[in-house]
Amino acid sequence: MSRIQDRFSELKAKNQKAFIAYAMAGYPSDKETISTVQGLVKGGADIIELGLPFSDPLADGPVIQNASFRALQKGMNFDRFVNLVKKIRMESNIPLVLMTYTNLVYSHGYDKFISTMKKAGIDGLILPDMAVEESDHYLDVVRKNNMDAIFLISPNTSEERIKKISKASSGFVYLVSVYGTTGAQKQFQQYTLDAIKNAKRILDGKIPLGVGFGVNNAEQAKLILQAGADAIIVASAFLRLIEKTPKTKIQSKIVTFAKSLKKATISE
Amino acid sequence: MKLEYPINGKFGEFGGRFIPETLFPAVEELEQAYLKFKDDEDFRQELDYYLREYAGRPTPLYLAKNLSEFVGGAKIYLKREDLLHGGAHKINNTLGQGLLAKRMKKKRIIAETGAGQHGVATAMACATLGLQSEVYMGYKDTQRQKLNVFRMKILGSAVHPVKEGTQTLKDAINEAIRDWITNVKTTYYLLGSAVGPHPYPVMVRDFQAVIGKEILSQMKGLEKKSPDSVVACVGGGSNAIGTFYPLIDEENTRMFGIEAGGEGIGTDHHSATLTAGSKGILHGMLTYLLQDKHGQIQDTHSIAAGLDYPGVGPEHSYLKDSKRVTYDTISDGDAIHAFLMLSKHEGIIPALESSHAVAYAMKLAKKMSKSETVVVTLSGRGDKDVEVVEKYLSKNVKNSR
Ligand SMILES: Cc1ncc(COP(=O)(O)O)c(C=O)c1O
Numbered sequence: 308m309s310r311i312q313d314r315f316s317e318l319k320a321k322n323q324k325a326f327i328a329y330a331m332a333g334y335p336s337d338k339e340t341i342s343t344v345q346g347l348v349k350g351g352a353d354i355i356e357l358g359l360p361f362s363d364p365l366a367d368g369p370v371i372q373n374a375s376f377r378a379l380q381k382g383m384n385f386d387r388f389v390n391l392v393k394k395i396r397m398e399s400n401i402p403l404v405l406m407t408y409t410n411l412v413y414s415h416g417y418d419k420f421i422s423t424m425k426k427a428g429i430d431g432l433i434l435p436d437m438a439v440e441e442s443d444h445y446l447d448v449v450r451k452n453n454m455d456a457i458f459l460i461s462p463n464t465s466e467e468r469i470k471k472i473s474k475a476s477s478g479f480v481y482l483v484s485v486y487g488t489t490g491a492q493k494q495f496q497q498y499t500l501d502a503i504k505n506a507k508r509i510l511d512g513k514i515p516l517g518v519g520f521g522v523n524n525a526e527q528a529k530l531i532l533q534a535g536a537d538a539i540i541v542a543s544a545f546l547r548l549i550e551k552t553p554k555t556k557i558q559s560k561i562v563t564f565a566k567s568l569k570k571a572t573i574s575e
Numbered sequence: 576m577k578l579e580y581p582i583n584g585k586f587g588e589f590g591g592r593f594i595p596e597t598l599f600p601a602v603e604e605l606e607q608a609y610l611k612f613k614d615d616e617d618f619r620q621e622l623d624y625y626l627r628e629y630a631g632r633p634t635p636l637y638l639a640k641n642l643s644e645f646v647g648g649a650k651i652y653l654k655r656e657d658l659l660h661g662g663a664h665k666i667n668n669t670l671g672q673g674l675l676a677k678r679m680k681k682k683r684i685i686a687e688t689g690a691g692q693h694g695v696a697t698a699m700a701c702a703t704l705g706l707q708s709e710v711y712m713g714y715k716d717t718q719r720q721k722l723n724v725f726r727m728k729i730l731g732s733a734v735h736p737v738k739e740g741t742q743t744l745k746d747a748i749n750e751a752i753r754d755w756i757t758n759v760k761t762t763y764y765l766l767g768s769a770v771g772p773h774p775y776p777v778m779v780r781d782f783q784a785v786i787g788k789e790i791l792s793q794m795k796g797l798e799k800k801s802p803d804s805v806v807a808c809v810g811g812g813s814n815a816i817g818t819f820y821p822l823i824d825e826e827n828t829r830m831f832g833i834e835a836g837g838e839g840i841g842t843d844h845h846s847a848t849l850t851a852g853s854k855g856i857l858h859g860m861l862t863y864l865l866q867d868k869h870g871q872i873q874d875t876h877s878i879a880a881g882l883d884y885p886g887v888g889p890e891h892s893y894l895k896d897s898k899r900v901t902y903d904t905i906s907d908g909d910a911i912h913a914f915l916m917l918s919k920h921e922g923i924i925p926a927l928e929s930s931h932a933v934a935y936a937m938k939l940a941k942k943m944s945k946s947e948t949v950v951v952t953l954s955g956r957g958d959k960d961v962e963v964v965e966k967y968l969s970k971n972v973k974n975s976r
Binding site for chain 2: 362364365366368372376379384385408409410411412413415435437438440441458460461462463464465468486487488
């Protein structure tokens, strides 16, 4: 079992849902990424998604685009990312999922990229532009390294495809909550809740369902969990918080916000 | 050489569908519709009608006698796509996709544009077909192609300047894809080159293949044989693949795809994807890209906005590796020179994009005999570029003083 799968089983035993939080490596700097992750862990995050920035993040809205751009400007790259992961791993055993775009993995070579990440302490990967049809080689390498490949589904994904995608996935399946890019700040509509229920029915308890894109506060998190999600994924909301907070106060603000989200995953 | 492709949306290892899951049903729906209508009698007739009566097809294959004499070698023929309505080959594709969108009952059309030519061609097709259009354009491109921005607006299209990233064509595509993800149910993405996820590269090629088909039959009439060489410029690669594809089985025809050498491929200032790039994944396809050693997409440069793109259509990647087509580069300076020469000798002002092909054809023709032929696809006219050329010339006169 992977760290991610273990974490879902532990939470299940405690009757809790998972809170997955995102940090962008190198944003606003390498040092602050470490303190952000520390804050997320302190605040009760169950899994951390760590973004490796790409120059052309076409599934992302303005917030992650901006963070990617700034992180790249400051020189974030493969080697620095690996070092960052190693540093985080020295302090914490929290499951770490790497989120990036397929080209960074492909251009490095699937084998070399993925095995290096495994050694550094990454447990799973999310590639928003990797379609299952294109994933044979990628999946072989991920499995050979005993890591989890987390694929995305969307409200318009057919039942047949959800089945196919869930077979390729391990750890959890990531449902994109809305038609849109990351960081949407709308209220969730009925179709999102329907999509969660539908996906839960199709997944049939075989793999947990995480829901992300546009989850901005504890209330929205509750709504999504009530509809049946096993995990909430919060990304842009943390980056917005970092953007408007002076560096010295980032960690404490993150702890407070993370706590409010973690609380939503614990049923009264 | 027989080329067996695409298989499952792939040209050898190139192409495919590297896209966010939300777009999957949309590209499937598009592929189904395209397969259904491409050989449909009604569809073909309507498209032929618009190409003929609205866009002005067939276009002439003009023997550039003066230029050929000036160069002193093979006969240079110009495939006059610059005479099409709108001033570029782009209308071949926008009419085809516009008619398809209509049959798919999509009323909102989005597009990206670099030089503005595809944006203009989209706005025109949408105006005449009764569709609503919105065009994404890099902010830098809106500044250097102001006239086209204004044309799009006059034609009833909204223009969204894109201030992200490098503010050029690749960023306009990113924004168009983000819009498509958000409005996937109602919106048709009218991609302007033979790039993107399957089926776009195949579909755009097929709509542009009218160029090569006409060249072949016109050459058989004029010269009683297929051309010895054909030359086309390569941005995303739509006018080039439209030129090459129908000629691929003509074993005696050599083919040359010309990329933007910018300030030289030894510098960082060029867009020579096939010549200087490496394999990677961008905009839904596996293809050659200009990227750094970490896989980050690099800034590109060309004096021709329509060539300023770090990727290239996957079929070209395949044709490069299979060696059926030779890809080479022409610098900014040589393109400007060809722009001036064609204008002076033939009274034809070519687009700066097309000027790259003209420049290469001139070099090529010089080394060939007078009985041989070179066909250049003149993908567009150069009215849009006179300001850029004027600036370039006045700067270079200053520099040389
Ligand atoms: C006149 C002209 N030629 C060529 C191109 C390059 O596109 P493609 O390589 O798809 O033909 C453009 C793109 O804007 C153009 O306007």
